[in-house]
Amino acid sequence: MTVTIVGSQLGDEGKGGVVDLYGDAADIVARYQGGDNAGHTVVSDGEKYKLSLVPSGAVRGKIGVLGNGCVVNPETLFSELDQLRERGLEPDVRVAERAHAILPYHRVLDGIEEKEKADLAAGTTGRGIGPAYEDKMGRRGVRIGDLLDPAVLRERLEYVVPQKRALAEDVFGVTLEGETADAFDVDHLFESYRAYGERLATEGMTVDCGTFLQNRIDAGENVLLEGAQGTSIDIDHGVYPYVTSSNPTAGGASVGTGLGPTVVGQGEIIGIVKAYLSRVGTGPLPTELGGVEGQTPDYDSEGVDEEDEAEQLATYIRDEGGEYGTVTGRPRRVGWLDVPMLRHAARASGFTGLAVNHIDVLAGLEEVEVGHSYEFDGEEIFTVPPTTEQWGRCTANYRTFDGWPEVDWTAVAEEGYEAIPENARTYLEYLADELDAPLYAIGVGPGREQTVILERPYDS
Numbered sequence: 001m002t003v004t005i006v007g008s009q010l011g012d013e014g015k016g017g018v019v020d021l022y023g024d025a026a027d028i029v030a031r032y033q034g035g036d037n038a039g040h041t042v043v044s045d046g047e048k049y050k051l052s053l054v055p056s057g058a059v060r061g062k063i064g065v066l067g068n069g070c071v072v073n074p075e076t077l078f079s080e081l082d083q084l085r086e087r088g089l090e091p092d093v094r095v096a097e098r099a100h101a102i103l104p105y106h107r108v109l110d111g112i113e114e115k116e117k118a119d120l121a122a123g124t125t126g127r128g129i130g131p132a133y134e135d136k137m138g139r140r141g142v143r144i145g146d147l148l149d150p151a152v153l154r155e156r157l158e159y160v161v162p163q164k165r166a167l168a169e170d171v172f173g174v175t176l177e178g179e180t181a182d183a184f185d186v187d188h189l190f191e192s193y194r195a196y197g198e199r200l201a202t203e204g205m206t207v208d209c210g211t212f213l214q215n216r217i218d219a220g221e222n223v224l225l226e227g228a229q230g231t232s233i234d235i236d237h238g239v240y241p242y243v244t245s246s247n248p249t250a251g252g253a254s255v256g257t258g259l260g261p262t263v264v265g266q267g268e269i270i271g272i273v274k275a276y277l278s279r280v281g282t283g284p285l286p287t288e289l290g291g292v293e294g295q296t297p298d299y300d301s302e303g304v305d306e307e308d309e310a311e312q313l314a315t316y317i318r319d320e321g322g323e324y325g326t327v328t329g330r331p332r333r334v335g336w337l338d339v340p341m342l343r344h345a346a347r348a349s350g351f352t353g354l355a356v357n358h359i360d361v362l363a364g365l366e367e368v369e370v371g372h373s374y375e376f377d378g379e380e381i382f383t384v385p386p387t388t389e390q391w392g393r394c395t396a397n398y399r400t401f402d403g404w405p406e407v408d409w410t411a412v413a414e415e416g417y418e419a420i421p422e423n424a425r426t427y428l429e430y431l432a433d434e435l436d437a438p439l440y441a442i443g444v445g446p447g448r449e450q451t452v453i454l455e456r457p458y459d460s
């Protein structure tokens, strides 16, 4: 059977940890969309692994698959695999021949376009994700299977690279020099990507993903489908244009692996929820606390009073949750839980269960609020409106919950659900009721053992 893990909010909900937890009972962990824009953390025996492309199951020695819906930067893939091997792991990763490759010009163009877009920029990770998916849809992409066939690779590059160079130079007026010039040089690209193709072939890493996974399922094996990003940054269901260029929602698990929707639908679809909101990037966020210059729309830090209660709460949650960029150290946007956003996610993916993480981060607050519904043009609404401009006009109607104390969370995880402080359980049960999906797991800390497990989906 399959279990699909889907981010319910804006990414970084703790998907990697849940994949690691349930991956124990899986034979294969497959990613179905995105690329090295993801950052999935697994904490195992006190060791922290931050994975951007290798599926999180690799830490437990499971077969990892990058499905056809992914965009794969081979340079990142091999450097991540090498690093894991240096740390004593033996990752076994397969890549769909139908997956698209990210080429160096995709990264360069990602940076150029972000600058050009100004207010419309999503604040991308700069990994070339959008430009690679554009080429896929424009039917001018280079697929992983093409890297194994030098004649095809050469033909693809000779067609597409001059167009990319013209785009950079003539449309955006950028002067290409040094490494940036190499990114648009057919011979250079051909040599480096042919070498990646040889390594993929030598290590026997490429697969026909749908057939590979279906055969394993038919043989009785368990497959875990690991979503990256989250519903509100889904290209179709998120805050367009401040989104990523793929479908993190459950439909993506089918098209992005080649498994039929009935196969994915017969399994479980688990929505991963962070007990508050965090966001890297722009766009509306009605339950935001305080703001972050350059990301919160119309926010000017000059005029902010440091005594402001929302700003202080934001700083508290940010510090407790470690909500600062891992590379830049920049504060992330944070806010109260947004229940309309979650109702939208539960419907779009059809959640059969929920994993709610980070309830330990909110411990110690006197009161915890949630945005229960929105006020939109004088009406109360319970889910998100379809356009981003409409979403930006929504204000949250709050519900207040009594806070819960800081406790020994590792002991709580050992004892089980009833050991969770009562007020936190009230909060969790409200959520399960509103989303009409049962609680499967509660994250009470970053470690594998800091999870209260209510359901093990492969056992049911």
Ligand code: GDP
Pocket: 007, 011, 012, 013, 014, 015, 016, 017, 038, 039, 040, 041, 042, 043, 321, 356, 357, 358, 359, 360, 361, 442, 443, 444, 445, 446, 447
């Ligand atoms: P992902 O992208 O959804 O896999 O999430 P990230 O790994 O980017 O971010 C989640 C962060 O929160 C990581 O540092 C995790 O180790 C940590 N984390 C996950 N679950 C919990 C939890 O329940 N409590 C706390 N305090 N941290 C958690």
Ligand code: IMO
Pocket: 007, 010, 011, 012, 013, 037, 038, 039, 040, 122, 123, 124, 125, 126, 127, 128, 129, 130, 227, 228, 229, 230, 233, 242, 243, 244, 245, 280, 281, 282
């Ligand atoms: P995980 O899997 C949080 C955001 C970026 C930007 C937008 C588009 O760790 O949850 P992209 O580089 O994808 O074109 O950027 O999406 N973004 C994420 N935010 N977690 C992620 O992944 C993200 N992947 C992309 O910040 O706003």
Ligand code: MG
Pocket: 011, 012, 013, 038, 039, 040, 041
């Ligand atoms: Mg992440």
